Amino acid sequence: MDTDRAEGSGLQRMFAGVPSRYDFLNRVFTLGSDQRWRRRAATACLFDRPRRVLDLCSGTGDLAVMLAGSADPGAVVVAADFSEPMLAVARAKAHAAGVAGRIEFRVADVAALPFADGEFDAAGIAFGFRNLTWKNPNRERHVAEIRRVLAHGARFVVVETSRPPSAALRTAFDAWMAAAVAPLGGLISGQGGAYRYLARSARGFYRADEVDALLLGTGFRSVRHHLFLGGVAALHVAVR
Numbered sequence: 001m002d003t004d005r006a007e008g009s010g011l012q013r014m015f016a017g018v019p020s021r022y023d024f025l026n027r028v029f030t031l032g033s034d035q036r037w038r039r040r041a042a043t044a045c046l047f048d049r050p051r052r053v054l055d056l057c058s059g060t061g062d063l064a065v066m067l068a069g070s071a072d073p074g075a076v077v078v079a080a081d082f083s084e085p086m087l088a089v090a091r092a093k094a095h096a097a098g099v100a101g102r103i104e105f106r107v108a109d110v111a112a113l114p115f116a117d118g119e120f121d122a123a124g125i126a127f128g129f130r131n132l133t134w135k136n137p138n139r140e141r142h143v144a145e146i147r148r149v150l151a152h153g154a155r156f157v158v159v160e161t162s163r164p165p166s167a168a169l170r171t172a173f174d175a176w177m178a179a180a181v182a183p184l185g186g187l188i189s190g191q192g193g194a195y196r197y198l199a200r201s202a203r204g205f206y207r208a209d210e211v212d213a214l215l216l217g218t219g220f221r222s223v224r225h226h227l228f229l230g231g232v233a234a235l236h237v238a239v240r
């Protein structure tokens with residue numbers, strides 16, 4: 001199934017079919033860089049030593065496990081995603097890493113988060129912000145809802161694919177997405193629609209300065225970004 005208008009139920013069905021080869025394909029398609037980028041996001045999330053940290057669109061839980069492994073003793077990580085099959089993988093991963101007791105898993109849609117205003121001291125999202133915002137009719141609602149559950153002064157950290165400033169690198173990135181990620185991802189996972197969506201959304205996604213503008217436009221006080229590998233991915237740190 002191809003999801004172009006990235007609405008909730010279509011994406012939810014799509015991600016329900018993805019988990020089994022998801023982590024393996026992430027490592028292959030980022031040439032082993034994705035965990036390093038998540039580690040940078042985890043470090044940025046934990047900078048102010050938060051007591052309650054939210055991992056949004058947690059998926060198979062890589063960021064949540066890093067957060068739980070490095071947060072202060074007594075801190076709680078909440079891993080939220082609207083796909084129960086993805087969270088099932090995350091739970092098993094947290095058990096294997098010995099951090100399951102520090103993570104609360106919640107099936108939740110970012111469009112209507114089941115959390116109180118200002119409940120979290122920090123939030124992070126790894127490779128889910130594109131799903132929430134690209135061609136998504138709920139784009140502003142998603143960002144406003146994330147802002148709502150953050151305390152004043154809390155950090156919101158986004159690590160996501162980006163658009164390289166160099167035209168040559170953009171062309172190479174787009175060719176990689178079209179010629180490798182979409183067909184091989186589909187072949188190996190058996191989920192052609194999901195990997196065509198990944199390739200299409202990554203090629204159509206916003207530049208890093210446009211993501212910054214979106215965050216500022218929805219009320220975050222400040223935002224800065226850092227580009228990885230010439231801009232194929234970016235880390236954004238916004239302050240509520």
Ligand SMILES: C[S@@+](CC[C@H](N)C(=O)[O-])C[C@H]1O[C@@H](n2cnc3c(N)ncnc32)[C@H](O)[C@@H]1O
Nearest residue numbers: 015057058059081082083086109110126128131
């Ligand atoms: C590309 S995966 C990223 C997973 C994980 N964070 C990672 O680093 O690999 C995107 C995740 O976002 C979730 N997702 C997409 N839209 C969502 C929404 N509106 N509410 C909650 N989860 C959502 C999907 O179920 C999926 O697990």
